[in-house]
Amino acid sequence: MHLLPKGGTIGQTLTEVHMSDIPKTLVRRTPWPQSASRPVGTPLQPSVVYASDSPDALDAQYDGHASGYTYAREGHPNADVLAQKIDMLEGVSGGIVLGSGMAAVSAVLMGLLGTGDHVLGADQLYGRSLRLMAEDLPRFGVETSLADPTDAAAMRAAIQPNTRMILVELVSNPTLRVADFEAIRALAADVGALLVVDNTFTTPRGFRPFDHGADVVLHSVTKLLAGHSDVTLGYVAARDKTLRDKIYTLAVTMGLTPSPFDCWLAERGLYSFELRYDRAEENAAQLADFLAGQEAVKRVLYPGRADHPDHTRAAALLGARFGNMVSFELHGGRTAANAFTQACPDVAFAPTLGDIGTTLSHPASSSHRALTAEGRAALGISEGFFRVSVGVEPIELLKQEFAKGCIAAL
Missing domain, CATH: 3.90.1150.10 (Aspartate Aminotransferase, domain 1)
Known part of the structure; x- marks a missing residue:
C-alpha cells in the first residue's frame, strides 16, 4: 500500500512525493529534545509505555541482556530513582517501590508464602496488617498466629513446624512497645524462618534491620520518608535476590504499581x-x-x-x-x-x-x-x-x- 498525501495520484510512491506535501501532525512524531547539559531536578516521566527498536531489542530487555523500560506496571524511571535512594538509607540494593505501604506488606506476604505455610506476626502490627493476617491470608490457605514481640518466650511458643516467616515492627503502632529484636532474630534463624521487618516507624535513621539480620525490610513511604502527606507509596527490599524476584513478580502481576508523580514528590521529600x-x-x-x-x-x-x-x-x-x-x-x-x-x-x-x-x-x-x-x-x-x-x-x-x-x- 502506498501512502498518498492529499492531492496525490495513484501510482505515486512516497519517494515521488515532495516531503513538504506530507501533512503535519502533533501525534507522537516529535523526539525528546537533546541537550549537552542535564537537568538538576529529576525529570518526571509519566509515560506508561516505552517503544523499542525491534522485537529483538524487546527480547533483549525481557531476557536481561539490555536495561530499559517496557510498560510502567513493570517499572518506570521515577520509581527506580526513589528506590535507589531508599536503598542507600537501608544499606541494600534492588529495592522496589509500590503503590502503598499495604501494597508492600501484601506483596511480601503473598509473594513469599503459599498454601500450608505459617506466618507469625507481632500482635501490635499496623491495623490493616493485622486484618490481612487474620482474615485474608487464611482464605488462601496460609496459617497465621500473633504473639507479643516484647516477650521472646511467647514468640517461641507460637512457632509451628511450618512457620515460614516472622513479621514484626521494631517499635509498635500505636503503643510504641519495642520488640525483643535480638531474640526474634535468633528465633528466626533457629527455625529457618524469614525475618521481615516493617521499618516505617523507626526508619533507617533510627534502625537498619539488614544490619541486624533481617531478610526483608518494608516501609510505608507515605509516612516519614516522603513526609508531606501528599503521596501514597510503599517500599520493600530483600537481602536475597530470589526473594526479591518473587516479591517483584507478585507485585507486577497484581498491579501494585506506584504513580510516577508520587515517586517524584517522594524523592523531593526525601531530600529533607x-x-x-x-x-x-x-x-x-x-x-x-x-x-x-x-x-x-x-x-x-x-x-x-x-x-x-x-x-x-x-x-x-x-x-x-x-x-x-x-x-x-x-x-x-x-x-x-x-x-x-x-x-x-x-x-x-x-x-x-x-x-x-x-x-x-x-x-x-x-x-x-x-x-x-x-x-x-x-x-x-x-x-x-x-x-x-x-x-x-x-x-x-x-x-x-x-x-x-x-x-x-x-
Whole structure:
C-alpha cells in the first residue's frame, strides 16, 4: 500500500512525493529534545509505555541482556530513582517501590508464602496488617498466629513446624512497645524462618534491620520518608535476590504499581528527611516530658523516657534515636478525647503519621476501630488513648497547643 498525501495520484510512491506535501501532525512524531547539559531536578516521566527498536531489542530487555523500560506496571524511571535512594538509607540494593505501604506488606506476604505455610506476626502490627493476617491470608490457605514481640518466650511458643516467616515492627503502632529484636532474630534463624521487618516507624535513621539480620525490610513511604502527606507509596527490599524476584513478580502481576508523580514528590521529600527526622525527634522528647506533667494525662509512652516499659531495650537497639512518635492516655476516656481535639484545632486530628507538621491520631476511632473493645484493651488502647506524630514546629508552640487540649480534657 502506498501512502498518498492529499492531492496525490495513484501510482505515486512516497519517494515521488515532495516531503513538504506530507501533512503535519502533533501525534507522537516529535523526539525528546537533546541537550549537552542535564537537568538538576529529576525529570518526571509519566509515560506508561516505552517503544523499542525491534522485537529483538524487546527480547533483549525481557531476557536481561539490555536495561530499559517496557510498560510502567513493570517499572518506570521515577520509581527506580526513589528506590535507589531508599536503598542507600537501608544499606541494600534492588529495592522496589509500590503503590502503598499495604501494597508492600501484601506483596511480601503473598509473594513469599503459599498454601500450608505459617506466618507469625507481632500482635501490635499496623491495623490493616493485622486484618490481612487474620482474615485474608487464611482464605488462601496460609496459617497465621500473633504473639507479643516484647516477650521472646511467647514468640517461641507460637512457632509451628511450618512457620515460614516472622513479621514484626521494631517499635509498635500505636503503643510504641519495642520488640525483643535480638531474640526474634535468633528465633528466626533457629527455625529457618524469614525475618521481615516493617521499618516505617523507626526508619533507617533510627534502625537498619539488614544490619541486624533481617531478610526483608518494608516501609510505608507515605509516612516519614516522603513526609508531606501528599503521596501514597510503599517500599520493600530483600537481602536475597530470589526473594526479591518473587516479591517483584507478585507485585507486577497484581498491579501494585506506584504513580510516577508520587515517586517524584517522594524523592523531593526525601531530600529533607534527615533534617526533618532529627528536628521532629528532638521535639518528641520534649513534648513527651511536657505531657507527663499534665494533670489530665494518665500516662505517656515514649521509648526515650526512663518510665517506658522497654526503655532499656530501646536504648540498646536504637542508641539515642527514639523517634518522633509519642503516645499518651487521658484520664477521661472518649469525653476527654473529644474535648482535647476540639480545644487544639491547629494540631491536625487525622489517622496518619509522618507529616512535616504534628498530627494527632485516636486509634480507637481509626487504625484499630475494627478490633473489639476487649481486643483494644488487651493492647492497652483505651478511648482516651492518642498517638502523636510530632512534626517540626517550634516546640514552645506545640506545648502551648497541647496545654490547651489538656486543660479542656479535665
